[in-house]
Amino acid sequence: MSTKIIISPGKYIQGNGELAHIENYTKNYGRKPFIIADEFVTGLTKDIVDKSYKANNAEYVMELFKGECSKVEINRLKALAEEKGCDMVVGIGGGKTLDTAKAIAFYIGCPVIVVPTIASTDAPCSALAVLYTEEGTFDEYLLLPTNPSVVLIDTQIIAAAPVRLLVAGMGDALATYFEARACKRSNAVTMAGGNVTEGAFALAELCYKTLISDGLKAKLVAESKISNSSVEKIIEANIYLSGIGFESGGLAAAHAIHNGLTVLEECHHLYHGEKVAFGTLTQLVLENAPMEEIKEVIEFCKSVGLPTTLEDMGAQNVTEEQLRKVAEASVAEGETIHNMPFNVTADDVYAAILTADKLGKYFK
Incomplete structure (x- = not known):
């Protein structure tokens, strides 16, 4: 008989306004999350994230993702996460942000939580990151040993994105x-x-x-x-x-x-x-x-x-x-x-x- 395998994220959480409870979900995986988002998504979510951690007297580090899931960017952010003593990674945004978060967590050896802000592909739940060169051409697939610990979906944020992405x-x-x-x-x-x-x-x-x-x-x-x-x-x-x-x-x-x-x-x-x-x-x-x-x-x-x-x-x-x-x-x-x-x-x-x-x- 052949071996059959099913893999999935540890938790899938979906609801309207769920990002406001982010500290409640990260505290089970680490005491100091390293959160990355690009400039646009940071503008969209920083206050919500900040409020959640301040309400619980918890600390976190938020860094700007520069837009390309490249080895250079992964290494830059990994060094910052280690320097700040973070023990888990959170990615908020589109595919490249989430893949970068997965890669950083893999190289550090810590849990990762992904927070998609669009529903344009089925990649967030996967144990896979797609790496690109700094110029944006395909580099390689990074096959990860585990899927994300949590996939957190705030439907309010996704519904506000351009409808073509949902389609x-x-x-x-x-x-x-x-x-x-x-x-x-x-x-x-x-x-x-x-x-x-x-x-x-x-x-x-x-x-x-x-x-x-x-x-x-x-x-x-x-x-x-x-x-x-x-x-x-x-x-x-x-x-x-x-x-x-x-x-x-x-x-x-x-x-x-x-x-x-x-x-x-x-x-x-x-x-x-x-x-x-x-x-x-x-x-x-x-x-x-x-x-x-x-x-x-x-x-x-x-x-x-x-x-x-x-x-x-x-x-x-x-x-x-x-x-x-x-x-x-x-x-x-x-x-x-x-x-x-x-x-x-x-x-x-x-x-x-x-x-x-x-x-x-x-x-x-």
Whole structure:
């Protein structure tokens, strides 16, 4: 029998105004937290954080994150955390801030708490940090031995962020169920280091059902920068259900095709989840999924504003040669497309992209 593994953060806490209770959550992991946030997020959260620590006569150190999750920045902040005698790390902000916090905590050997201020990807819950060079190009993946001790979500802050970020998170989450399903069929090894557990698969499936039932409602509510039960459900789907689902359920064609699309300059303006949404549609074409399923995915994407055609992504004028480069990058050695339950070639991906584009147009 194969080994099945599910991994997750120690605690997932979500609610309106939860950041105001941050001291209450950090005190269980250390007596002096080292908190990082970029300039914008510091302006947004510093008073809330300060009030929480002052009310409890607790100390903390807050430092400015300079914006790039690079080894230079990680080392700079790590040195400051050690110098100030901090015994835990907190990251408040977007993906790069959270990944930097995870990396600092890993190198110091202390707990980390992450506080996402946007719900645009499923990365916060993961035992992974993506490192970049100082110029902002991809450097390497830092695989961590544990997931964050706590993922703390203040839905009031997330609902106030631009709605396109929430929608991009839905695009990232959209792939979760279909990729986990492919990995389950092929018995692939996930990022958790084992095969798909029933629990991870159930969460991946719930993630998809939640998007279909509440995605459009959440988008419409979040346009007014407020939160309600639909927004709460989608934030949980984007961050937690998709986070456990992708890491312990597995990645397949959708994310590999996203990686392929990054070779197109025409797609550089798109968020991660926007490209993943089109990658999901392309994966369903590769699988020759039932037409009802493809139609449901396209209609969901259209309703919330995720791309279903090359034109939606600003890539309507790309050449065959460019698309073949996308297809080749998608099937590179080590890519997650090889977790599909059948062999996939660059020709298969090229044909699937063209077909997905035509289906997207057909259902317009």
